[in-house]
Amino acid sequence: MKLLPPPNPNTTSFHYHGGGAANNINQLDHHCCPVKKNKVMPLLQHFFSSPSILPCKKNTNKNQNFIIKWAPRMDSITTIIARPTSDAAADLLLLRHHYRKNQRLAAQKEKLIVIMGATGAGKTKLSIELAKRFNGEIINSDKMQVYKGLDITTNKAPINERGNINHHLLGDFDPELGELTRSDFRRLTWSKVKEIESRNKVPFLVGGSTSFVHASLTDRFNPATNVFDRSNSSNSVSSELRYDCCFLWVDVSFNVLCEYLRKRVDEMMDSGMVEELAEYYASGSLSRHPGLRNAIGVPEFYDYFNSKGYDSVDEGTLYEDAVNDIKDNTCRLAKRQIEKILRLKTAGGWGLQRLDATSSFRKVLTSYENEKEDWREIWTRQVVEPSFKTVKKFLEEE
The missing domain is CATH 3.30.470 (D-amino Acid Aminotransferase; Chain A, domain 1)
Incomplete structure (x- = not known):
């Protein structure tokens, strides 16, 4: 020989x-x-x-x-x-x-549907619709939504809006146990994919934390390396993945998305976000939660909650400043997330199918209440139906 x-x-x-x-x-x-x-x-x-x-x-x-x-x-x-x-x-x-x-x-690579996109782009909505059609379960990959607590602030989907679909790593992690690392998330994702597969269900990985998504999917992961740091040319994005992935990227024109995100912050305030944050600050949890305390909304309201009770402080101004900071920082987050997704697509060669949801979001922003059905029709035609065809083909392949 x-x-x-x-x-x-x-x-x-x-x-x-x-x-x-x-x-x-x-x-x-x-x-x-x-x-x-x-x-x-x-x-x-x-x-x-x-x-x-x-x-x-x-x-x-x-x-x-x-x-x-x-x-x-x-x-x-x-x-x-x-x-x-x-x-x-x-x-x-x-x-x-x-x-x-x-x-x-x-x-023996497991099939995995991966839904990515910037914050507020409609990933959760799409994942629930697809999971219903394909007998799926959803693994959350939002690094703030993994923690228990601050459900409004971190914008977790309410239980009654989850369509009776099993969700994993969504509010499951006790924030007092420390900050969940990329390596932790990689290990947990592997376990959840195996668990879902054992029930003959289809696993979906859904969330906007691109660093968590990359850590959980890449075949060889180095926790000491940040592949999104472009200042270091040696930090290359690997195209070798540990799962057989179908990538769906829900994208919205940045200007339209940012306008929508600002409107969503106002809706979150009306839904009790300030009261939720007041309780959080009063509990003394800030110093005990190294991960959750970084959620957008917590640091922005620090001055407001720590200045209450002083007559010389204009609480109204502090409140408005906090809300505006949340809006600005949410838009900045969305921009960073889009940049990271583009890096995975271009530098890593990840086969992301882009789904343009701009028209449906623009309709949401310009419609009156009695016209809300119009944006749903656009969403279904331009996002849901193409996604359905892609996932169906992917699951039928050997």
């Missing part, structure tokens, strides 16, 4: 002499091959015993030479190339075709 030199540090190539018969696999010479037997053998058995390649097995020569490329970091065989010693070349090409078709099964 002749061992081929590895084409790169992550791949090992070697000859296997003996053709497609499963009982001849043991002829692999492990003494000259640096790949561990307990990893290679099960995958070879899976390949050569697969029913999908049985039709072309009968024409494979038992003295066939194969070149097998093995990727140790992925624990999978990446390519099997046959070198014909007879006229069975066509059958051997078919053999390669069937192998590549079954490659995903050998790698």
Whole structure:
């Protein structure tokens, strides 16, 4: 047996002499091959015993030479190339075709629907509609919504608006246990995907915290590296993912989105956000919550709540300043999120399907109350229906 030199540090190539018969696999010479037997053998058995390649097995020569490329970091065989010693070349090409078709099964990558977008772009609404249609469950990837508390301030979807869909990592984490890191979220996401898959449900990862999304999806993650720091050219975005992902990016023209976000802040104030923050400050939780205290709304109201009771302080001005700061900071957050999404798409080559929801948002901002149905029709036509077709096709693929 002749061992081929590895084409790169992550791949090992070697000859296997003996053709497609499963009982001849043991002829692999492990003494000259640096790949561990307990990893290679099960995958070879899976390949050569697969029913999908049985039709072309009968024409494979038992003295066939194969070149097998093995990727140790992925624990999978990446390519099997046959070198014909007879006229069975066509059958051997078919053999390669069937192998590549079954490659995903050998790698055992879970399918995952990933819905991204800036804050307020409609990710939650779309995810619930799709989860209903595709028997799905939703994993939250908003770094502030993972914590218990401040439901209005962090804009968690109320239970009665979740469409009876199971939501995970949404208000599940006790903020007094510390700040949830990207590594923590990566571990939790992996566990939740496995859990959802075990129930034969479709997992959806939904949220605007792009750093959490990147940490949970990339195949090799380095917590010491910030891939969104463009000042460091060595911080590259990997295109290798640990799941088989379908990416949906809900996008809204920034000027339209920012106008909508300002309006949404006013609605949050009317829904009891100030009272929620007053209770939070009164409880003394600020010093005990290193993560949740960074939610937009908490630091902006610091001066207002710490100055109450002093006659010399114009509370009305402090209140207006806090609300305006929340609006400005929310728009800044949306801009940063869009920039990070674009980096994943361009630098990382992530296949994000952009869904332009601008028309429906513009309709929301310009419609009277009795015209609200119009924006829903636009939303369905321009966002929901294209998403449905994409997800359906993705789930039907092998």
